[in-house]
Amino acid sequence: MTGAVVADDLTGHVILITGGARGMGCETARVLGSRGAHVIIVDWEGEAGTRTRDAINAARPGSAVFRYCDLSSLDEVRELAAWVDANYDRLDVLINNAGITDPVRRVSLDGFEMHLATCHLAHFLLTHLLLDLLKRSAPSRIIMISSDAHKAGPGLDFDDLNNEKLWKAHDKPSNGAAFQAYHRAKLSNLYFMHSMAERLAGTGVTINAISPGYFVNTSIYRNMSGIFMLAARVVFGFGTVFGLNTPQRSAKTYVKLATDPALEQVTATYFEHEKVKETSAQAQDPEARKRLWDWSVTQTGAGAD
Numbered sequence: 001m002t003g004a005v006v007a008d009d010l011t012g013h014v015i016l017i018t019g020g021a022r023g024m025g026c027e028t029a030r031v032l033g034s035r036g037a038h039v040i041i042v043d044w045e046g047e048a049g050t051r052t053r054d055a056i057n058a059a060r061p062g063s064a065v066f067r068y069c070d071l072s073s074l075d076e077v078r079e080l081a082a083w084v085d086a087n088y089d090r091l092d093v094l095i096n097n098a099g100i101t102d103p104v105r106r107v108s109l110d111g112f113e114m115h116l117a118t119c120h121l122a123h124f125l126l127t128h129l130l131l132d133l134l135k136r137s138a139p140s141r142i143i144m145i146s147s148d149a150h151k152a153g154p155g156l157d158f159d160d161l162n163n164e165k166l167w168k169a170h171d172k173p174s175n176g177a178a179f180q181a182y183h184r185a186k187l188s189n190l191y192f193m194h195s196m197a198e199r200l201a202g203t204g205v206t207i208n209a210i211s212p213g214y215f216v217n218t219s220i221y222r223n224m225s226g227i228f229m230l231a232a233r234v235v236f237g238f239g240t241v242f243g244l245n246t247p248q249r250s251a252k253t254y255v256k257l258a259t260d261p262a263l264e265q266v267t268a269t270y271f272e273h274e275k276v277k278e279t280s281a282q283a284q285d286p287e288a289r290k291r292l293w294d295w296s297v298t299q300t301g302a303g304a305d
């Protein structure tokens, strides 16, 4: 097994994707598996996960495995990483893709608000736990699935990182609070990308991020309601007719970042629809990045310098 990832034949390469049972993660796993990569699909949707795995293996036996994990649980992330370490001698690409939007304020087993727990803390911890394996497999790649929603708000509230105050009433659903929690989580993905890229200099491991586009037609918004859902339905319908917001279109950027030889040295860069895109200036703020990093180290026990 080995070497740099090449675009067409991915035989021998191991790729892990979180949230790979459905949506863009599923489509990405399907394409990468069809090119010969061994894809580890991680998700908490057991039925969809095994269905995705079986579809990939039907076309190319042995290309995919499904591993159940509730990523919002730090212990389950630790178990996942230990399982990967025990079963694989390389990891060429880690795609940190799982995400949610939920108007109900839910908390993880560890007491973290779910957008924060799933989109940020899980991937902060998982990446650190798999870092040695990624370094041993260099050149290798980490891909953060962020969103242009990182631009759609005032940023993190460092007095309220666990999103306690976003929901005025914790027992009432709020689309607005959910969207702000999502905005903070996706901004956190970019803080992480920049901070981690600095630490990875010279290791042969790159880290980049993706905005998959706007209102991509997956099930991620199914819990949203009201005007938000109405707008989403209109955009879903319109976009689908013109092929603008299909998971297949968005997955092309995932696949490009995972496999394009021309990107082997590219790091700390944000992409949308296969092109480089500017992040907000806020996403590069070194002071905010450091504060989030230090807090995340305290919460997860990983990543101390």
Ligand SMILES: NC(=O)c1ccc[n+]([C@@H]2O[C@H](COP(=O)([O-])OP(=O)(O)OC[C@H]3O[C@@H](n4cnc5c(N)ncnc54)[C@H](OP(=O)(O)O)[C@@H]3O)[C@@H](O)[C@H]2O)c1
Pocket: 018, 019, 020, 021, 022, 023, 024, 025, 042, 043, 044, 045, 069, 070, 071, 072, 073, 097, 098, 099, 100, 118, 145, 146, 147, 148, 211, 212, 213, 214, 215, 216, 217, 218, 219, 220, 221
């Ligand atoms: N769709 C869009 O318009 C859009 C736009 C910009 C960015 N994004 C980002 O793109 C990524 C993929 O989104 P998608 O639209 O493909 O979503 P999706 O269809 O909902 O797929 C995400 C998968 O992740 C799973 N997941 C969520 N929480 C998890 C947890 N704690 N443990 C394990 N698995 C978990 C989901 O399960 P459940 O279905 O049970 O939650 C689902 O199977 C996300 O990071 C999202 O924020 C999406």
